[in-house]
Amino acid sequence: MFSLNALVRTTSLGLRVLVPGSEGALEEPVAWVHNTELPDPSRYLRPRELVLTNGLWLGSITAAEFVANVRRAQGAGIVFGLRPEMPATPPELVAACRGAALPLLEISPDVPFTAISEAVAGLYTEERQSALVGMVRRGDALATAISRGAGASGVLRVLRRDYELPLAVVDRMGRPLASAGAELTGEQLHTVAAALARRPPPLETDLGAAGRAALFLVGAVGDVDAALVCLRPVADLTRAEQAALEQAARFLSLEVAKQQAVQAIEQRFAGELLEMVLSGGSRAAEVPGRLRAFGVDPDGPLAVWALAFADEESTLPGMAEVAGEFFAADGIPAVVAGGSRDVVAVLSWRRSERELAPLAERLAANVAERFVGRRPVVGLGGVAMDSTGLREPLVRSREVCQTLRRGGAGPAVRAFAELGTYRLLLGAQDADTLRSLADGLLGPIRAHDTRRGSELEATLRAFLDHDGQWAASAAALHVHVNTLRNRLAKIAELTGRDVTRTADRVDLFLALEAGDML
Incomplete structure (x- = not known):
């Protein structure tokens, strides 16, 4: 105008x-x-x-x-x-x-x-020609930045040549991809991620102390995958600034799509690595080469961790990437694989094992900051001397992680050796042995629960969790003590194990733990 x-x-x-x-x-x-x-x-x-x-x-x-x-x-x-x-x-x-x-x-x-x-009319023509020339010039600069691998930071540098705006690029997981003149806190990153999760996403969001911010949506593969965030409300931006930001957001979609493709390939390769470790046999021979591809020395000591959220049965998208960024920032070579229930990390570790727990606590704090409102837990499976010994610490780390997930407000980080002797014994068994132990005693109980709609397994768990105390167990189950006695009598009838005897109680307890490990 x-x-x-x-x-x-x-x-x-x-x-x-x-x-x-x-x-x-x-x-x-x-x-x-x-x-x-x-x-x-x-x-x-x-x-x-x-x-x-x-x-x-x-x-x-x-x-x-x-x-x-x-x-x-x-x-x-x-x-x-x-x-x-x-x-x-x-x-x-x-x-x-x-x-x-x-x-x-x-x-x-x-x-x-x-x-x-x-x-x-002449002024309008001149203005539009100037805007068009500026857009073409800026488009060439953006294309050059992307083609030379400058990434999201390069896109923001091009924008800042023309407009001194506070800018950041944030993906839908709340991860900061780049910033120029704007440093967002963990809470603000979470706010942007929550806005991008809405359908449709808003064009503005309130970032608290930073005020209202304009969101220019970045789509990579058919969805909104990130946002170019400008710490100014839309009403305060000129038409030229809005046009420039919209143009940059389109170029950012190319960069985000490239990053997603690379991450998808890395995650698939990392997931295959875990399968190789667990399956053993001929595939175990491929493990050293796969570790080297990630910059991890297969001939040196390797620590294995499992990361998940407490009281949640699945991981969240982006959790593996956040863990990977943490290790990269600390200069620790690592393979990070995201699964449906946990995220596993295999890291080169030539330091003392005593330093593992403090580092894991920092990882848990970092993840908690990025996923506000959730409580991460980390299971430490121990250190293998080289890649040939990875299977045992991998299984142990997942077992510790699973225990911590059920532990309520307990510690966020624990090692396998801290779980107790019975876990060490169970952890040393193969899957067939654990399945035989669990099915042998729990099979009749579960069949009865399925057939009659009863709650015998839940009753057994509550009784053992409350150390065999009748009143406390009945209160936790919201039943009368006589009902509890009748249920435990039925369990004795089905399994041949009497919960009032220590030896039988140990058998039932180990069967439940073996079932959980499976």
Whole structure:
């Protein structure tokens, strides 16, 4: 858009400012020009249009009424055209414009209104050509940045050459991909991620102390995968700034799609590595080469961790990436694989094992900051001397993680050796042995529960969890003590194990634990 001052600076028009209006009014954008002699042009006048008039309406209404009508329609100002019959602008019109703080300009009778229209058309053409040239130039710079691997940071650098805006790129997991002039807190990153999860995502979101921020959506593979965040509300951005940000968001979609493709390949390779470790046999020979591909030395000590969220049966998208970023920031070579129930990390570890727990606690804190409202837990499976010994610490780390998930408000990090002797014994058994132990005792109980709709297994768990205390167990199950006794008698009948005897109680407890490990 052009401004009144731009017209005044067009010397061929010979415009003279009689009333400048409110402060800055001459620099405000003007939508177009509107030639009218109607006493009340408000019904036909669009906001921010400039009124061109010769004052033929003066015999019908007063100047104050005409100015009020223009002001009501949010006109940008008035250009009064002099004519032989009226060689000077009426003083009452000058006074009315001054009272309404509405700009008033005067044009000579030798210059027709069509000259103003032509000048406006020229200004618009020049502005659009300049914007088009700027967009093409910026597009070339953005394409160059992407092709040279500058990533999201390179895109923001190109934007900041033209506009000093506080910018950040955040993906739908709340991960910061790049920033320039804007550093978002963990809570603000979570707010952006929550906004992107909405359908449809909003174009603005409230970032608390940072105020309202505009979101320019970045789509990679058929969905909203990230946002170009500008720490300014949309209303405070000029049309040129909005166009530039929208253009950058389209280029960012290429970068996000590339990153997603790379991450998908890495995750698939990492997942296959875990399958190789667990399956053993011929596939175990592929493990060293796969570890080297991730920069992990297969011939040196390797620590294995399992990460999950407490009281949740599945992991969240992006959890593996957050863990991978944590190890990369610490300079620790690692393979991180995301599964449906946990995230497993295999890391090169040549330091003391005592340093594993503090590092795992920092990882848990980092994940908690990125996934607000969730409680991460980390199971430490121990350290293998090299890649040939990975299977045991892998199984142990997952067992510890599973135990911590059920542990309520317990510790966030534990090692397998801290779980107790019975877990060490069970962890040393293969899957067939564990399945035989669990099915042998729990099979009849579960069959009865399925057939009769009873709760014998839940009753057994509650009784053992409360150390065989009858009243506490009954209260936890919300049943009478006599009902509890009848259920435990049925369990004894089905399994041949009496919960009042220590040896039998141990058998039942180990069967439940073996079932959970499976």
